[in-house]
Amino acid sequence: MTDLSSLDPIALRRRRVLGIVVQEYTQSAQAIGSQTIARDYNLGVSAATIRNDLAVLEQEGYLTHLHTSSGRIPTAAGYRFFVQQLSARAAARELSPIEREGIRVELSRARGGVDQWLRVSTAALARTSHGAALATAPQSTRSRFKHLELVGIRDTKVLLVLVLQEGAIQQQVLDLDQPINQSALSAISNELNDRLGGLSSLEIRGRDELPGEDAEPQALLLRQMRLLAAELMESAEAPFDRPIYRDGLAQVLDAPEFAGGDNMHKIVNVFEQRSLLEQILAEYMWEDDVQVVINGEGRIRELQDISLVLSSYGNSEHATGILGVVGPVRMAYGRTIGAVRFVAALMSERMEDWYGE
Known part of the structure; x- marks a missing residue:
């Protein structure tokens, strides 16, 4: 041999x-x-x-x-x-300097935090790899409070917007017992932001009552919002309870391998079925470098005739997500590995900047 x-x-x-x-x-x-x-x-x-x-x-x-x-x-x-x-350097060269700079500029112009970054990232991955791109929002095993805003909608309806340090955003519409004006809602938001910044849900729950959390209606609302923030943070910590961003499936379906029949349904299921996608991504979530999964490696039946190129991004001390490309086994691996590695590195930089704020 x-x-x-x-x-x-x-x-x-x-x-x-x-x-x-x-x-x-x-x-x-x-x-x-x-x-x-x-x-x-x-x-x-x-x-x-x-x-x-x-x-x-x-x-x-x-x-x-x-x-x-x-x-x-x-x-x-x-x-x-x-x-x-394929060495790391050879794979990285598969993207031209112009392509790399274009992706970097796109990402730098994205507004709206992690949500918009991931939309731009998956679009860039799909475009450069000619595959179907996906990404999960970053997740921390211990979410940390960054900012909370209470916005009056009408009457007793209030929108709570909670931003976590890892970039996740939690929203909930509340129905209060009685109307409250926007200035009072802003005062409560400011109080919580001053006192809860950087804390985990456990630390928020474990704190003694904040000054002013007495029997007055507005003070009771302050306490309710503090505990609700902790509850929303805990829900964000549930495994894979976060958005999965997707882009580019249509162009993969143009490949001869997926022109019709079982293979077409198979890749659509992999790309669209959340439970299957979560199972696959969870297995490779904590790997350090780009992971190439070819033909399911003989273990994942649903991935027969399909390849994935995946990479985690972020920082294990704060929050991590995973992004990558799904396509036929007949994939341009050098270019795809280079694209995934580059976009993951850019997302990691953005996450570092986010935590440095």
């Missing part, structure tokens, strides 16, 4: 042949044969030698062939070996 990782000349050539098959098939979705490789690539050997290399790579499980063609296409093992050969 050939050790493709060795520096033996034959192993080096076969590794090159495997890389050519992967790259050609990724671009064209067509099997590639020895004559094409000999004609288009200067490997210094005959088509017959390349044909033998293809046969060996097929015997060893890196390639396979379609009944309708004498050419070869990669297997999941072939893709996996190819991905393992």
Whole structure:
């Protein structure tokens, strides 16, 4: 059996042949044969030698062939070996400096906090990878209070908006026992912001009553809002109880692999079914670097014929999320890995800035 990782000349050539098959098939979705490789690539050997290399790579499980063609296409093992050969620097170069700067500018112009950043990030990922992009909002195992606003709507209706330090926003419409004017609501908001900034839900619940939390109606409301803030923070800490952002599914469905039938339904289910997506993302949530999941790695039946390129972002001391790309196994891995790594790094920078405020 050939050790493709060795520096033996034959192993080096076969590794090159495997890389050519992967790259050609990724671009064209067509099997590639020895004559094409000999004609288009200067490997210094005959088509017959390349044909033998293809046969060996097929015997060893890196390639396979379609009944309708004498050419070869990669297997999941072939893709996996190819991905393992992609260094971080090589993958990063797959995005041009102009593309990287464009994404950076887009993200810097995004307003509205984490929600808008993730919408921009998934759109950029979908555009640069030609895949279906997804991202989860950042989540902390211990949310921290950043800012609260009470806004009168009408009569006894009040909107509570709670911003957490990890960027999540919780909202709830309240129906008070009696009307209260906006100046009083703003005074309560300011009091809570002054006294609860940076605290966890546990710390908020454990605090003694704030000055002014006595029997007066407005003071009672101050206490109710303090405890409600803690409750909303705790709900935000529930595993995967957060938005999942998606973009680009339509362009993936244009790929030949998903032109119709079971495979089309399969990738739609992966992309749209929250419970399945949560199960998959939870498994890779705390990995440090980009993770490439090819064909479900033989463990996740729903991911057969599908690949994911995923990366966490943020800071484990504060909050982390996960973002990535879903597409066919016939994916441009170098470019996709580079895009995911770059966007994740930008999101991590934004999160650091958010916590530094």
